[in-house]
Ligand SMILES: Nc1nc2c(ncn2[C@@H]2O[C@H](COP(=O)(O)OP(=O)(O)OP(=O)(O)O)[C@@H](O)[C@H]2O)c(=O)[nH]1
């Protein structure tokens with residue numbers, strides 16, 4: 012029997028699913044597989060889809076899957092917390108099954124819990140996306156509900172970040188409240204069949220042309236995302252949205268813009284460092300020193316930075 016990484020690369024979907032579980036749980040087997048897989052990753056287009064609950068993200072991703080497949084490319088999805096209890100939206104996998112993609116070997120959907128990721132949800136999702144990239148998926152969507160800092164980070168870690176808005180959610184544009192527009196490369200007003208969609212899009216365009224965030228010296232120019240309208244339930248505007256994500260990606264590559272790739276690498280590296288550091292501090296030989304440090308900090312005998320320096324000094328290379 013071949014190793015999980017090789018089996019997954021050869022198209023074994025059950026091996027892939029098991030591997031993603033191992034990645035989520037950060038098992039030693041996952042580390043071994045990542046060593047094999049990492050050099051094969053870096054080719055896929057990672058597209059983040061985020062927005063307030065119920066704006067139609069899952070329906071939109073299902074429609075985007077259809078569109079990507081029409082163009083002949085393979086596609087995978089990492090859906091974080093796929094359905095919020097607030098809106099009771101359908102699970103993405105069910106939507107795709109309805110569209111008869113269940114047996115399509117070039118479509119793969121993975122859901123991921125949003126809680127319990129040491130080192131951060133963004134890093135865990137990015138690593139899952141890297142695995143899907145390495146086994147050959149050409150487009151990888153990362154769907155998260157944009158209500159928490161770590162959920163937003165997942166979408167922002169993608170090459171292209173799409174923020175989904177919907178009309179009729181009160182007069183207020185939800186994405187502004189959540190501070191989502193700052194991470195948007197593209198803004199979509201979904202539910203284009205509903206009244207108010209055109210007006211919401213016009214409002215967003217006016218706002219964005221004024222600039223979401225003021226330009227600051229020494230900082231990258233603020234994003235000026237394009238605003239599109241879609242109706243995910245009928246597919247209207249979805250081809251245009253996919254084309255816009257591809258244009259964004261092409262521009263990024265042409266400009267040699269490495270910021271998102273490096274930011275992604277940083278999240279992964281910091282997560283790995285944290286993981287290693289925790290493991291070493293949990294070493295039985297260091298437990299006593301760690302507990303003594305905690306006690307000293309709690310009793311205000313020692314400040315946390317001095318305690319950290321002392322602990323780090325005990326971590327000689329192994
Ligand atoms: N009229 C209309 N309804 C839509 C459209 N897109 C999605 N919906 C409906 O909106 C509801 C929520 O859709 P979901 O795709 O589950 O939304 P979501 O953003 O993934 O929701 P959460 O994952 O719960 O945050 C469902 O009842 C959809 O059928 C659309 O373009 N037009």
Ligand SMILES: [Mg+2]
Pocket residue numbers: 068069070093094095100101103
């Ligand atoms: Mg959803």
